[in-house]
Amino acid sequence: MSARRKSAVGRRKPKSTRKMVKARRRSARAPIRGYMFDLDGTLVLGDKGLQSYDVLPGAIETLNKLKQRGIPYVVLTNGSAHPPAFHAAKLRAVGLPIEDAQMLTPSSVTADVFVQRGVRRALILGSPGVAHALQEAGIETVFPAQSEGQTFEAVYVGWHPECTIKDIEAACNAIWAGAKMYVASDVPFFAARGGRTIGYSYAIVGAIRRLTRTPSIITGKPSQFALSVVARHLGVRKSEVGVVGDDPLVEMIMARRGGATGFGVCTGTTSRAQWAAQPLSRRPHRVLQGVGELLRD
Numbered sequence: 129m130s131a132r133r134k135s136a137v138g139r140r141k142p143k144s145t146r147k148m149v150k151a152r153r154r155s156a157r158a159p160i161r162g163y164m165f166d167l168d169g170t171l172v173l174g175d176k177g178l179q180s181y182d183v184l185p186g187a188i189e190t191l192n193k194l195k196q197r198g199i200p201y202v203v204l205t206n207g208s209a210h211p212p213a214f215h216a217a218k219l220r221a222v223g224l225p226i227e228d229a230q231m232l233t234p235s236s237v238t239a240d241v242f243v244q245r246g247v248r249r250a251l252i253l254g255s256p257g258v259a260h261a262l263q264e265a266g267i268e269t270v271f272p273a274q275s276e277g278q279t280f281e282a283v284y285v286g287w288h289p290e291c292t293i294k295d296i297e298a299a300c301n302a303i304w305a306g307a308k309m310y311v312a313s314d315v316p317f318f319a320a321r322g323g324r325t326i327g328y329s330y331a332i333v334g335a336i337r338r339l340t341r342t343p344s345i346i347t348g349k350p351s352q353f354a355l356s357v358v359a360r361h362l363g364v365r366k367s368e369v370g371v372v373g374d375d376p377l378v379e380m381i382m383a384r385r386g387g388a389t390g391f392g393v394c395t396g397t398t399s400r401a402q403w404a405a406q407p408l409s410r411r412p413h414r415v416l417q418g419v420g421e422l423l424r425d
C-alpha cells in the first residue's frame with residue numbers, strides 16, 4: 129500500500145460509502161405526525177353535480193380515532209367550487225368530524241401563494257365560491273363580465289361549469305397584458321358516484337394555454353405549495369405528513385416529491401392492480417383497500 133493510501137486509512141470513509149449512507153438516511157421514512165386526507169374517492173363519493181355525498185366505509189371511524197388520539201389531520205380537496213367552511217359543514221352533516229379550520233381547498237392555497245407573491249388583484253374564472261378564500265385574504269377578485277379595461281397580476285381558474293368563450297377571451301387578454309395563470313386543479317378526471325367526472329379547470333386551462341402558450345401554475349394537489357400549506361396547518365414538517373388519497377397523479381406525486389408518506393386507497397379512481405403498476409414516483413408507500421385500514425397495523 130502506498131504511503132498516500134496508508135495516510136488515508138482511518139480518516140474518512142471513501143466518497144462512495146458516504147454517498148450510500150446519505151442515500152440510506154434519505155430513504156428512511158420520517159415518523160408521521162399528521163394526516164392529510166383527499167375527499168372524493170377517499171372519504172366520500174359525491175354525485176357529479178356536487179350536491180350530495182356518500183361516506184365511504186371506515187372514514188368516520190378513522191377520523192374519530194385520530195381526534196381521540198390527538199393526531200392532527202386536515203382534508204384537502206382539489207374541488208374549488210365552495211369555500212372551506214361550506215364543505216366542512218356538509219361533511220359534518222354526514223357524520224365526518226371536520227372543523228372549518230381543518231378543511232382546505234386549492235383556493236386556500238392560492239390565497240396563501242398570492243399573499244406571498246404580492247398579487248393584489250386577480251381575474252377569476254370560476255363560480256363565486258372559487259373567489260371566497262382570496263377575498264378573505266384581502267385580494268381583489270374580478271369576474272370576466274366586469275374585467276374590461278382592468279389589468280391583473282393573476283388569472284385564477286377554478287371550478288367553472290358555466291365557462292364561456294368570452295371568459296376564455298378575458299383570461300387571454302389579461303395574460304397578454306402580463307398576468308400569470310394559476311389553476312386550482314389540473315387533472316382531467318376525479319372520482320364521483322357513477323364513474324369519473326371531467327375536471328373543468330383542466331379543459332379551460334388547456335384552451336387558454338393553446339391560445340397564449342403560457343404555462344399554468346398549479347396551486348392544488350399535487351403542487352408543493354399545497355403540501356406546504358397542509359404541513360403548516362398540521363404544525364409538522366412536509367416529510368412528517370401522511371398523505372391519504374385515491375389518485376397517483378394527484379396525492380401520490382405530491383407525497384413522493386415532498387418526502388411525505390403516501391397511502392393509496394382503492395375506493396376511488398385507482399384499483400389495487402393499477403396502484404401496483406405505477407412508476408415509483410406515483411406509487412404509495414402503502415396500499416389500503418379503504419381509509420378504514422389506515423390505523424390498522
Ligand SMILES: [Mg+2]
Pocket residue numbers: 166167168169170318319373374375396
Ligand atoms: Mg380523489
